[in-house]
Amino acid sequence: MAKRSTAEKVREPEAAAETVEMSPFHGQEIETVGTLTETLVETTKIDKKSMDVIDGLLASDTEKAYQNFALTWFKNNEASMRKEGRVIPAGASDGWKISMVLGSKEKGGMGAMADINKKEYAGIRDGLDKQGVLRTDMHKEQVPPETPFLLLNYLQSSIEDAKRDLTQLRAETRQGDSNAATMADSKEKHIKELYSVAKTMAERAMGEDLTAASKKNLEEQWAREGLASKEEFIGMKLNEEAAKVEKNKNEEIIDKEWKEYMSLSAEKRKNYQRSVGLDLEMTREAFDEAMRGENYTKEGADKAYENGNRSRFRDAIVAKGCREFAIDPPAFYAMLEKGYKPHEKVKYKWFFVDEPKYIIPVKGGGSKEILSKGKAEFVQNILGDRTKKNEAEAKAKLEKFWDSEYSQKINEGVEKRIKELASSPFLAEGGIEKLYQKAKERIVQEYVAGYKAREPKTKEQLDRVEKIFAEKGEKKDVNEFFAATLFRKGRLENMGEDFDEDDRVEMGGFLRAWGIKADRRNTMEITPEEYKKARKTKTGIFGLVMRVIENSLKPKAGKAVRKSK
């Protein structure tokens, strides 16, 4: 190694020291550049909520893995332990086995923890190692770019396991196990939590808005299949749904009327029937036939109502009402809803007017008085109001149904995409590629912006440049040049603190090996001082090597680099 004088030590320009911004990457030979760190930190940083959930999941899985190891170890060694005279209680619980296997020998355990390194437990150990690496990486200030994808992959696997457990718990719940029902609810909550974290993770890692993408896909799919939009769907279904709403309300009104009827005394019920003019209850014979073994009590009558008498009661009061007002059933139901009591006679007032007045009880008490000639308008109005109300209710129901179906489909799309992303290393690689592409393009963009800001060259300058680079040079692979530089940096790093005066690194030979005729007036050497100083800087050894190379390549004094504007 050539020795040089102190005066020939590296002359590093101030600006060059900041050119390369690096930090150790996995302790390997490559270092991360600052621009990448800035770009990736935005996308790979894991939010606190997700971190907490994943921490909990990994802690729980680690505990399960140790338990699994203990139980496997117990199974593998049970016979030999018995042979050695160790007392193992019949039907020993898993908890007892785990304590015994992992417990220290001093306390009567087997102290078998170290056996986890044996090859028969390699699968369990690998799982634990992976969990450990994930946990360490996700807590790093600069989360490695592959970590969110690996976490997503891990989460999806946990979601699948939890879903299988949930199916089992639901089956046990159906068999009447109330404990299983509680556990199933808790499991369902856990799955939702994991999905939420997986979604956040996938969106950040892939730079995708999964909900928006799912929505777009769904709408495109529906458009392709010719399915109606929300408005069209509601328009198509409104009449049908409004009829359903009306029918249900009619039944409710009749049921309510039946309850009121049954709350009356026997005498009043007879009067009610007289006012309607039709039988409202089953005949005793019909009751005995239909409701074998039941007594005709109020409860029995209610059962009969549920088992056939509803239609008799309904038809009777509807017929009476329609007859009384000379209206159709829909209008009559509207009046019932408004408060009309079928058993209360319509009163007539003859005072001061020459036509009768209908006095109709209305909901909430009081009554509505209408003249005979205004009856049709009155009925029309309440029917119109009811129809409007039913339509509004039907529309709200259809909207709710649509929204619920829509959001269900969107969620299904999101889950499908999460599963795709979490199950495909190919897509994950694509995601990593995307992250790096963004960082790479940002570097070039910054460089190009600086380049474009300069004054254009004069014709003389351009001619000079053209002349300099006109002849074909020796073919060199710049990628290999950088690879060799990085390798050299790796070798320098390995020298650690032992770098002394005898270890001065002469870079000239390295450069010459690449056909680079460095300017002799620039030093091409790395001194122990520079080496030690560089180890403490952010740019590190690679920065130092690159600066020496850059310095060596700089044009001779007098050929100044044109400054940007």
Add this chain to the structure above:
Amino acid sequence: MVNPILDNDNLKTFIMSLGISSEQEKFLLDELPRMDEAERLEMLNALKDVYILNEEKKQAVAKLQADWK
């Protein structure tokens, strides 16, 4: 004598190997013949970071493949 790694052809091959956007690649290739030595060196310094990113990406993908369940 021009440093060989700053040569038109060598830099062109290097730029094309980086996998940057086609628009950026085209700009750099178009401008390259007009760049003097200092400018080429400056560009190389910026593109060196892109080279490192490509190397780092390879490591990230390798780790992903190794730890994928």
